[in-house]
Amino acid sequence: DSGVTQTPKHLITATGQRVTLRCSPRSGDLSVYWYQQSLDQGLQFLIQYYNGEERAKGNILERFSAQQFPDLHSELNLSSLELGDSALYFCASSAGQGPYEQYFGPGTRLTVT
Amino acid sequence: GENVEQHPSTLSVQEGDSAVIKCTYSDSASNYFPWYKQELGKRPQLIIDIRSNVGEKKDQRIAVTLNKTAKHFSLHITETQPEDSAVYFCAASQEGGNNRLAFGKGNQVVVIP
Numbered sequence: 001d002s003g004v005t006q007t008p009k010h011l012i013t014a015t016g017q018r019v020t021l022r023c024s025p026r027s028g029d030l031s032v033y034w035y036q037q038s039l040d041q042g043l044q045f046l047i048q049y050y051n052g053e054e055r056a057k058g059n060i061l062e063r064f065s066a067q068q069f070p071d072l073h074s075e076l077n078l079s080s081l082e083l084g085d086s087a088l089y090f091c092a093s094s095a096g097q098g099p100y101e102q103y104f105g106p107g108t109r110l111t112v113t
Numbered sequence: 114g115e116n117v118e119q120h121p122s123t124l125s126v127q128e129g130d131s132a133v134i135k136c137t138y139s140d141s142a143s144n145y146f147p148w149y150k151q152e153l154g155k156r157p158q159l160i161i162d163i164r165s166n167v168g169e170k171k172d173q174r175i176a177v178t179l180n181k182t183a184k185h186f187s188l189h190i191t192e193t194q195p196e197d198s199a200v201y202f203c204a205a206s207q208e209g210g211n212n213r214l215a216f217g218k219g220n221q222v223v224v225i226p
Contacts, residue, residue: 048213
């Protein structure tokens, strides 16, 4: 167990809908990272927050947004869902701002039908 | 941006033999190189990492070597066991840069009992 928690574990929804994925980092970690894992694209970095502020941005679609709250948990919002958004979404946390020693949560499997 | 490639995509080894996975990276400014192990349906687990000021790092049966000149790094697993069967991902990142971990596509390692 990495200490990073994610909810829900599974999510099934229809195209056009909006969902929110939640992540709680390890105790003491200030950075949260979001990744998308699909079969053909591997692990793709989406976005990083450090202590409430956006720190780095990757291949995140405009339909997706995220935030980190004062208690350091983070939410990833996915809207206008398409079939291609079906994937595993992981969050990871680390102690500092840098990319070092990221510990992954168990993931949320999103299925868009 | 950084591009990381892994070879081979699939590796089968007899139990007790050694396994070596090699990754190449494109950005000479990258200075942090972690390896993650992912079992089917589970989260990626950080198993070892190396920074660019070190040429080799060992942790029990696993080791990582880094060749900055050739821009490649390798994971070595000795005395392989069935529980080593998993997908292994390498990644590269640059401190002070864009903070993102660029992952390779992953190697499936199968340990044959």
